[in-house]
Amino acid sequence: MLTATKTKTAVNIFSHPQHAQFLAAAASPSSIPKLHGVPEVIVTGRANVGKSSLLNAVLGRRDLLRTSKKPGHTKTLNFYQVGKAPGKAILVDAPGYGGRGRPEWGKLFDHYTENRKELRRIFILFNGGHGLNEIDAMMLQSLDERVQASAGLQFTLQAIITKADTIPDRKLSSSITQLKKDIAQVAPTCLDPIVTSTAKYPYTGINAVRNAIMQACQR
Numbered sequence: 696m697l698t699a700t701k702t703k704t705a706v707n708i709f710s711h712p713q714h715a716q717f718l719a720a721a722a723s724p725s726s727i728p729k730l731h732g733v734p735e736v737i738v739t740g741r742a743n744v745g746k747s748s749l750l751n752a753v754l755g756r757r758d759l760l761r762t763s764k765k766p767g768h769t770k771t772l773n774f775y776q777v778g779k780a781p782g783k784a785i786l787v788d789a790p791g792y793g794g795r796g797r798p799e800w801g802k803l804f805d806h807y808t809e810n811r812k813e814l815r816r817i818f819i820l821f822n823g824g825h826g827l828n829e830i831d832a833m834m835l836q837s838l839d840e841r842v843q844a845s846a847g848l849q850f851t852l853q854a855i856i857t858k859a860d861t862i863p864d865r866k867l868s869s870s871i872t873q874l875k876k877d878i879a880q881v882a883p884t885c886l887d888p889i890v891t892s893t894a895k896y897p898y899t900g901i902n903a904v905r906n907a908i909m910q911a912c913q914r
């Protein structure tokens with residue numbers, strides 16, 4: 696549970712969307728920017744799961760991040776500042792893995808997550824309409840093992856179930872329950888999944904994601 700003070704701070708850092716800005720893109724480990732200790736969170740997930748759309752919604756911006764119907768759109772690690780410079784937190788968008796993902800993107804993600812001292816949390820996104828496939832389960836398990844190995848001191852892991860609007864109403868509750876069970880079974884350290892939709896206003900789950908980011912960045 697967030698305390699009243701923490702909740703207030705969480706609302707404040709996202710309350711000036713105009714201050715959000717793109718800082719840098721990294722296509723290789725050597726181009727990952729030095730950003731002087733501002734806490735960071737990163738998103739991962741299969742190509743097209745909705746990573747860039749989610750970060751736009753969290754930042755309160757329509758198109759600061761570019762999104763596409765075509766999987767494999769984001770090709771670099773992209774760093775975005777929340778709040779006035781030097782920023783209260785930094786959100787990192789990443790290329791997707793899976794069919795359209797490329798091996799070098801996986802290496803870049805691994806390099807970042809293994810070496811970045813500022814990293815506080817990895818959000819792993821799953822499409823609510825599709826559930827976990829084999830590659831999702833492998834990624835989830837490998838991240839969970841890393842959280843266990845560091846006892847959560849390096850970073851924490853949290854799942855986000857996206858595109859909830861694509862699940863028919865009659866199946867919504869059972870699909871989410873099943874997906875949460877599957878996630879918990881593969882990754883016991885994974886924090887309670889947040890269910891989101893950014894298909895149309897009012898969005899679902901965005902304040903919960905903002906609060907989770909704040910909680911992760913304030914520790």
Ligand SMILES: Nc1nc2c(ncn2[C@@H]2O[C@H](COP(=O)(O)OP(=O)(O)OP(=O)(O)O)[C@@H](O)[C@H]2O)c(=O)[nH]1
Nearest residue numbers: 742743744745746747748762763767768769791893
């Ligand atoms: N129905 C629905 N569509 C969504 C939602 N979020 C994203 N999309 C759509 O899904 C497509 C992919 O969204 P992106 O945000 O570009 O996905 P991504 O995970 O960043 O994709 P890559 O960069 O290619 O890995 C776009 O057409 C979005 O409009 C959602 O909550 N509901």
Ligand SMILES: [Mg+2]
Nearest residue numbers: 746747768769
């Ligand atoms: Mg993207």
